[in-house]
Amino acid sequence: MSTTERIVPDRLRSPLEQRLKSWESLLLLVAIGIFVANSFASPYFLNAWNLSDATFNFTEKAMIAFAMALLIISGEIDLSVASIIALASTAMGAAVQIGVGTPGLVMIGLGVGLLCGAFNGVLVTRFGLPSIVVTIGTMSLFRGISFIVLGDQAFKGYPASFSWFGQGYVWWVISFELVLFAIIAVIYAVLLHKTNFGRAVYAIGNNSTGAMFSGIRVSRVKFILFLLTGLMSGIAAVCLTARLGSTRPSIATGWELEIVTMVVLGGVSILGGSGTIIGVVIAAFVMGLVTFGLGLLNVPGIVMSIVIGALLIGVIALPRLWSMWRAR
Amino acid sequence: MLKQSDTILPAEGETVDDSVLALDGITKTFPGVKALAEVSLRLFPGKVTALVGENGAGKSTVVKILTGIYQPDGGTILVNGQPTTFRVPQAAADHGVTAIHQETVLFDELSVAENIFLGHAPRGSFGLIDLKTMNSKARQILEEIGAQIDPEHKLKDLGIANKHLVAIARALSIDARVVIMDEPTAALSHKEIEELYELVERLKTQGKAILFISHKFDEIFRIADNYTVFRDGQLIGNGAIADVTEAELVKMMVGRDVSQIFPKRSANPGEVVLKVSDYAHPTEFDGIGFTLRKGEILGFYGLVGAGRSEFMQSLFGITRASGGTVEIEGAPVQIKSPADAVDSGIVYVPEDRGKQGAILDLPIFQNVTLPSLGRISSKGFLKLAEEFKLAREYTERLDLRAASLDTPVGNLSGGNQQKVVIAKWLATKPKVIILDEPTKGVDIGSKAAVHEFMAELAAQGLAVVMVSSEIPEVLGMSDRVIVMREGRIAAELAGDDLQPETLVRHAAGI
Numbered sequence: 001m002s003t004t005e006r007i008v009p010d011r012l013r014s015p016l017e018q019r020l021k022s023w024e025s026l027l028l029l030v031a032i033g034i035f036v037a038n039s040f041a042s043p044y045f046l047n048a049w050n051l052s053d054a055t056f057n058f059t060e061k062a063m064i065a066f067a068m069a070l071l072i073i074s075g076e077i078d079l080s081v082a083s084i085i086a087l088a089s090t091a092m093g094a095a096v097q098i099g100v101g102t103p104g105l106v107m108i109g110l111g112v113g114l115l116c117g118a119f120n121g122v123l124v125t126r127f128g129l130p131s132i133v134v135t136i137g138t139m140s141l142f143r144g145i146s147f148i149v150l151g152d153q154a155f156k157g158y159p160a161s162f163s164w165f166g167q168g169y170v171w172w173v174i175s176f177e178l179v180l181f182a183i184i185a186v187i188y189a190v191l192l193h194k195t196n197f198g199r200a201v202y203a204i205g206n207n208s209t210g211a212m213f214s215g216i217r218v219s220r221v222k223f224i225l226f227l228l229t230g231l232m233s234g235i236a237a238v239c240l241t242a243r244l245g246s247t248r249p250s251i252a253t254g255w256e257l258e259i260v261t262m263v264v265l266g267g268v269s270i271l272g273g274s275g276t277i278i279g280v281v282i283a284a285f286v287m288g289l290v291t292f293g294l295g296l297l298n299v300p301g302i303v304m305s306i307v308i309g310a311l312l313i314g315v316i317a318l319p320r321l322w323s324m325w326r327a328r
Numbered sequence: 329m330l331k332q333s334d335t336i337l338p339a340e341g342e343t344v345d346d347s348v349l350a351l352d353g354i355t356k357t358f359p360g361v362k363a364l365a366e367v368s369l370r371l372f373p374g375k376v377t378a379l380v381g382e383n384g385a386g387k388s389t390v391v392k393i394l395t396g397i398y399q400p401d402g403g404t405i406l407v408n409g410q411p412t413t414f415r416v417p418q419a420a421a422d423h424g425v426t427a428i429h430q431e432t433v434l435f436d437e438l439s440v441a442e443n444i445f446l447g448h449a450p451r452g453s454f455g456l457i458d459l460k461t462m463n464s465k466a467r468q469i470l471e472e473i474g475a476q477i478d479p480e481h482k483l484k485d486l487g488i489a490n491k492h493l494v495a496i497a498r499a500l501s502i503d504a505r506v507v508i509m510d511e512p513t514a515a516l517s518h519k520e521i522e523e524l525y526e527l528v529e530r531l532k533t534q535g536k537a538i539l540f541i542s543h544k545f546d547e548i549f550r551i552a553d554n555y556t557v558f559r560d561g562q563l564i565g566n567g568a569i570a571d572v573t574e575a576e577l578v579k580m581m582v583g584r585d586v587s588q589i590f591p592k593r594s595a596n597p598g599e600v601v602l603k604v605s606d607y608a609h610p611t612e613f614d615g616i617g618f619t620l621r622k623g624e625i626l627g628f629y630g631l632v633g634a635g636r637s638e639f640m641q642s643l644f645g646i647t648r649a650s651g652g653t654v655e656i657e658g659a660p661v662q663i664k665s666p667a668d669a670v671d672s673g674i675v676y677v678p679e680d681r682g683k684q685g686a687i688l689d690l691p692i693f694q695n696v697t698l699p700s701l702g703r704i705s706s707k708g709f710l711k712l713a714e715e716f717k718l719a720r721e722y723t724e725r726l727d728l729r730a731a732s733l734d735t736p737v738g739n740l741s742g743g744n745q746q747k748v749v750i751a752k753w754l755a756t757k758p759k760v761i762i763l764d765e766p767t768k769g770v771d772i773g774s775k776a777a778v779h780e781f782m783a784e785l786a787a788q789g790l791a792v793v794m795v796s797s798e799i800p801e802v803l804g805m806s807d808r809v810i811v812m813r814e815g816r817i818a819a820e821l822a823g824d825d826l827q828p829e830t831l832v833r834h835a836a837g838i
Contacts, residue, residue, distance in 0.1 A: 195709055195710060200701070203698055210687040
């Protein structure tokens, strides 16, 4: 068959146009709105140091949220992330007791994260178990180990150099965690949007059978995603432990749902197949700003979670209501 | 025959007013594509109207407009001569318009009667479902269509043919006056097709108007009274089926004369590319061995369940074989996954396009480049410009029709989806391409194009394996044919042995 004169264009809408009409743009407006509202609501809001403090509300969670975003886009989920933090933190605390120094502690934190991720990954990809079931199980398992080791005790005595990962500032009000968050965001954005690996993640999330029939090594990609999620949990464990200066088995309780909320708020489809890293970045700021703003107004924690829940449903329902209204 | 027309002549013996449902000057535009341009269609009680056209001619769009899924941009829908609109699917149902799709959605865990009446079950006191009435009504409808099915059985206990009858019963349960059948015979066996024809006759005597969409000319000429031909979203012609010949219909459909013969090929196969020996699977097949040469087309024929697709999928690494060896160009290869197969130069175009062949929600260009990501990237980083270049190169070779390369594959017609899948594999520069029922559900114009393209690939030195259940296709395209029966090779035929009777005899084991 010869080629014809009829030319099929690459795109009908430019990438810029698509971006302007996207979920992320809407979310950015929400973030700006919250920022403005906050600055009117409290006189303490527009203060560089206060704002810097506010970033700690989301940096650690967001590091995990980036890996979780890839996992959810691929059609899987990991609900054990907060428990991995607990286990990794417990391991680091135990290591402190026998005199391990800062580099060793970091290695242990990341190593435990990787091992936990590998464990989840093997159960899901090798034995074909559903990830939601596997990670609900390991959620209890990992934190359970931490409770057995610690009981109602706490590990303390982290070296001063270690605390820099959670309390250090790189320059002026810019904390180490904020810098790490930004670097990780860029790495994940590139990984998801600019590499073969990221393309495979999208393909698997849209149709894993079709991806397999196209020669994508589906199990390998999914295993790597569980590994990455475990690693990010390990990194978050280092930062959080360093920031708190102690380890209790209840550390980071409930974070898994906040992280999933962040990912979904960022426009990642919970059914898999679509979503962007920039969306998760904006969602992280939105959640951080809301929590911080309400905190300045002395709103109790339980009300904050109601507000976050309402925000999630509201922001997700809005575009749908809008298109329903337009279709009439 | 009419050229593009504003007014439309009713078939002989009928006037416009007789039509129970009519479309007048319907236009429908999608971004970048005019799907329908002022088309008209008339359906008469007790008559079967065949709607024919190539993939992408606008048939599905018309069905969606008739069933209230799409709203036309212009023109009118007339029910018994009265202009009306079908704002929602329910409105079409209320006017007695019902459609039986190729793949009807049914629910395995519900009973037959529940499937038939889902959404409009008869209600008793307190608004609860009146099971008794529902079951007896279901039994009555099933009897009407001559189906011997117990309405209280669960759907999952039925065979595929009976499930189809349930789908038809469901369509009739709303007291339909217009029944749309969209390729109803695509998934049916010979015997079941005969039963469907009887059913159509029965619906005719009940005075129902039937719109029959089919790619098969023998059935169109057998059961249709009238015909309407679409091409590229335009009405090309209509009239009584008795007044046209098959050749005339084909010409209207494709806008040119299509030779029914298969492309002429001068077969001079080169060296052996693929050698399979003693290939076995615990349950599906055993002792498969053959060689395939460059430039050769090897046909695999057999009855449904003979193990052809299972063998091909195993060769492609989907299921693990229990024994046997595969050699590519003389070197043994281990194929444990489709990725291994692609690396070895073996690619597979599956029969199930929607689930296995393509990723429907992803755009065309990403589908095409998915197995070739290594070629459009450096060190794992994608280069978008090269990606579009590669996608463009191969989609143009296949004459793909689409609004843009950014269009999701799911928006394309069946024939064009198949082109995307083939383009995807050609972009990997394979040595062996396996095509599983490559022209199933593809209309006659695209069919010829696929055949021509296969011949061209073989001429360029690609080794082609073609699984097909259509004897003319197998005989017309293949240099050699392997007939499979019950998981084993029943015969390998070439030259003068390639006769329809011989194939059927070996396939059935007579």
